[in-house]
Amino acid sequence: MRHANPTRGKPFGFKRDRLPNPADYYRDQGLKLIGGGEWKNALCPFHNDSKPSLRVRLDSGSFRCMVCGEHGGDVLSFHIKRHGLRFIDAAKALGAWEVTR
Numbered sequence: 001m002r003h004a005n006p007t008r009g010k011p012f013g014f015k016r017d018r019l020p021n022p023a024d025y026y027r028d029q030g031l032k033l034i035g036g037g038e039w040k041n042a043l044c045p046f047h048n049d050s051k052p053s054l055r056v057r058l059d060s061g062s063f064r065c066m067v068c069g070e071h072g073g074d075v076l077s078f079h080i081k082r083h084g085l086r087f088i089d090a091a092k093a094l095g096a097w098e099v100t101r
């Protein structure tokens with residue numbers, strides 16, 4: 001039995017430039033970003049946070065929690081960790097996955 005592998009030889013459909021704007025994304029995720037400067041502070045959604053421990057960069061979307069240590073380099077990795085998704089599913093959820101034919 002043989003069947004064609006539909007993904008073989010195709011480039012990844014991930015389109016980084018279609019990731020949402022980090023400021024809009026984190027707001028949509030319910031994070032209240034506070035503070036001035038490059039790094040914003042927010043309550044960390046990865047542990048039971050009582051004061052804003054999560055540092056978020058709005059240009060790159062990178063984040064790091066100073067308490068539980070959760071971190072990542074962009075909104076995609078935040079989405080993967082927060083919602084327990086695979087890379088492809090998170091990219092699709094954020095509208096950054098193009099189905100190529």
Ligand SMILES: [Zn+2]
Binds near residue numbers: 046047053067
């Ligand atoms: Zn945390």
